[in-house]
Every structure is written in C-alpha cells, then in structure tokens.
Amino acid sequence: MSLSPEVLSTLAAAIKRWGRELGFAEVRIADIDLAAAEPGLQAWLDAGMHGEMDYMAAHGMKRARPAELVPGTVRVITARMDYLPPSQDADWRARERARLDDPQAAVISVYARGRDYHKVLRARLQQLADRVRNEIGEFGYRVFTDSAPVMELPLAEKSGLGWRGKHTLLLNRDAGSMFFMGEILVDLPLPVDAPADAHCGQCSACITACPTNAILGPGRLDARRCISYLTIELKGSIPEEMRPLLGNRVYGCDDCQTACPWNKFAQRATLPDFDERHGLGSASMVALFGWTEEEFNRNMEGSPIRRIGHERWLRNLAVGLGNAATLGARGDAAIVAALRSRLDHPSDLVREHVGWALAQHG
C-alpha cells in the first residue's frame, strides 16, 4: 500500500487520538533501527544475567530486529497505560514502604493486584489496529504486550514514551514508571516521534533502595538477583542466600519504583481493570498461604499471578513467612501453625521452603 506523506501524517495523529480514546495515556511512533541496543543485549546475555529466562536468549538478535520478526515492519506504534489503582492516595509510596516492615503483610507488586495487563493491553491494541484498518483498509501488523521477542523498552524509549531510568525501567516526566506498555509492529511508514531526554541526573535512589543489590550500576540489572525474577520467573528453588533478602515480598518487588522521585507523578489507572482484587493490597501472608489450589485458581482467575501456579505461590509465601521471624514475629503461633500445615505438601519444592521457613522461627 502506498500512502502519501500527508495521509500518513494525518493517520499518525488519528492513531494517537484513538489510542487515548481506548484508555492509553500516550501513543507514539518509532522506527525500527535498534542497532544501538544490540551490543548491550548481547553483553547482558553473555554474562548470563537473564538467569532462567531462556526465551530471552532463544530469540537472539531477532529481538533487536523487528523486521526479522515480522517481515515488512518499518515502524512500531508504542503505547503506555497507567496502572496505579485509583484507591492509592498521595501517600501510596510511603504506605507501600511501611508494609515491608509488617511481618504479617503479604507484599504483592502493585501492577499485579488487578486484571492481567497482558489481556487488557492486547485487546485494546487490537482495537486500535482495527480502527486503522477501518480507515485505510488491510495493512500488515502484529500486536505485542510485554512479549519476549520484542525489545520493548528500547523501542518505547526511541519513540519518546520516556527514558530508561538507572533501574532500567522506562520513566516518564508526567507519569513516573507505573505504567504498562505494548506495541504494534506495522508496515506503514508513519512519521516518527523524537526520543525523550533523560532526567535521572545525580540521583541513585533506586540503586540504594534495591534490597538485593540487583542493580549493579546505572542501567545494569542482574535479573538473577532481582526479586521480580526470583518470585515470578524462577521455577525452582529460590537460592538460600537470597531468601532473607526477599523479606515479605511474595510476588514481585516495587522498591526501586517507590524510591524513585519521579513516581510522585505516577498516574491513576483510567480503566477499572486495574482496581485491586481480593484485597491484595492489604492481604496477610497467613491468609494467602491458606488458599487451596482450587481457591488459588479461582481467586486468581484473570490475574497475572495465576501464571506462577499454586506451587510457586506457596514457595514464595513460605519464604515470606520464614522472614517474618526477622521482621519481629519470631515464633508467631499463627505463622508457625500455617507453615506446619504444609509440611506434608506433595511438592518437594514447597516442603523444602516450608522447612527452611520453620527453621527461621526455631
């Protein structure tokens, strides 16, 4: 399809308007030249910092070459959607940090307390692509959300959705980092947007705040030490030396984000999908640890947490319940009883973590 520069320019403006109508905070456009990101990707993979995330390596340099992934691609439409639950008030960062000292509290990453963002964003991006097709007819495209084959962050950065903070996440001057991202690879030569300037300056609050020293330096993250990786991506046993560092963070970690001064500008979600469900923002570890597999599957239906399954859920909670000992609840009767109730769990993984946890209370 051949469209004039004028038509493409009008179409680009319309795509951004439609994106906002669909609930995205911002939609922008990048070209697909990620040559500058390739050496960094290769070095990160070579150093093994992706841990067990083999899919990162499996796609190799294709990740940095969108046209190899989807032939015909010449542009990427990038989009971001704010997710801070509307129930979070101005003091949310201080409150989240305070819960880390509560030996009973189950701390679940803020992004995971509502509906699975993959589904929400994918559906909305598909609607955006449908509107483009209604306007111009058939065109080549493919939608991605937090998807391994695409180097989402460099593309978002290139399009000007924000800059890479020292914690490696994308930061936006008007919205901090509490947003999801997705993209549409297209074969339309739309006019591209300019990248944003970086504004971390001399700050290093995220590096200091990281409880596991996973941020080795500005923009250098060792995923194997990151609590998000250890509690979500890692399938097997959590390395023993890392367990005490997890505290009561039982699904993901927001410390580098709550420490970041730009997140005072984090925006509330406009879609109800990201409202907190099942009281996950104030739940206790003992209560969540008591869920049967059937309860876990039912309660977590449509949640990103369901992806890790009941076994890893119990593994994480066992570590948190063990760490309650150092948070001031050593020997707490309800915690010890909850752990003992899982000593005969059929999973070796669960029993081993429960045994470790009980030893912390010993």
Ligand code: SF4
């Ligand atoms: S998510 Fe937590 S563990 Fe991972 S880099 Fe950020 S602060 Fe560190």
Ligand code: SF4
């Ligand atoms: S905490 Fe500071 S250094 Fe880290 S991402 Fe935010 S502004 Fe950048």
